[in-house]
Amino acid sequence: ASAGRLEGIDACDVLLSSGEESVDATQAPRLVAAEANLDKVHFIAPASDDDWGLTLPDDIAELAKMIQHTGARIVIIDPITTHLASGVDSHKDAEIRRAVAPLATLAHALGITIVIVAHLNKSESADLYVRLAGSSGFYNLARSVLLLTKDPEADEDDNAARLLTHGKCNVGPQQPALRLRVVGATIQNA
Template identity: 35%
Template sequence: MNLTEPLNVIYQSAEDGLADTVKPRLEQAGADCEKISVIDEKIKSLSMIDERLEEAVIKTGAKLLILDPIQAYLGGGMDMNRANEARDMTKKLAALAEKYQCAIVLVGHMNKAAYRGMGSIDFFAVARSVLLVGRVEGEENIRAVVQIKNNLAAFGHPKAFELSENGFEWLGDYEITADEVLGGIAPKANKMEQAKRLLRELAETNNAMQSNEIFSLADEQGISKRTLENAKKELGVRAKRINNTWYWELDKIRQ
């Protein structure tokens, strides 16, 4: 299967109206709404153990199922703070995901402690990956995404996105911690901007520099190699190999 081809999605939202909020946002983001399905809850509310979930996955061939938020899909009489009840729900969801190779995203509202707000720790434990999304202090329209659990691979670098009149826009790597997001603490100077500033300053006195020297200067300022490489790409800096040494050409840097 070509991983770049559009796939079918089931998106259940109990908080936002489909017609006045969800669909307009999807259309603004360029989504193909023909590939997005919703299970009808007019007669009966949906729950995580509802047979209609599996029926919908089979019918649509969905490869992504989103339940937003967790609390709305517990079902009558279920207590998410009781581990045994939460475990039953998560086991069934995990089995559904594995059986149909369908990724399941549960959206929860969390407090400062990682588990609080999600009820039983079982919701956190069953997930293979947990992403924390929150506001960036001092940046009204910017949100940060920080991975706080990953059982399948190395932790991903924090990312950021911006919400504006033009919709959603990824900003790329962002230097922020989970504690800063949860605590409403303004992050330290954005490392990406710091990396760009370093390259611009070096360009004022150098047409080209050895890449190892630039990496060393960046490391002294706490800028990672990955962030510096991203800044290099955004500023249009080219690398050139002379003999066995790599140089970065700084004379045509984008301002």
């Protein structure tokens, strides 16, 4: 989105909050490899070593200010569970709804897209509803759910083959699955 290469989407500012990956060591190099326009990517970084950065639902007002300040049209929160305030039980639907629903209100009010990344649990179930780690509230609140997994039809030793499936869509027709490959890249001075 930051480079404007997605069909039907002009280049736009993106606000990215990751609770697991270093901006300098991981996020920025991956974005460079993907040919992102880093001038349009704004990172929400913890203010100190004992600060976890964006906390939901506590920091909704601050997030709104950051969105307005950067002009971001897309916000990515990765993963959602590391951004939940202490005391929010990620396995309780009502608590997840209270913590995450303000994001939907914010997205609607500002006319933006918020992408929430959630990990899968260890269940063997093929049902995406069952596989999302934590509460079913994550799935239920989402308007659209995409699942990126290893391609089950790829050779067992092919670690680059992925399958992107559209597991849920409340705002339009469900789209067909896409097969893709993760391609490595060497980044200089990263």
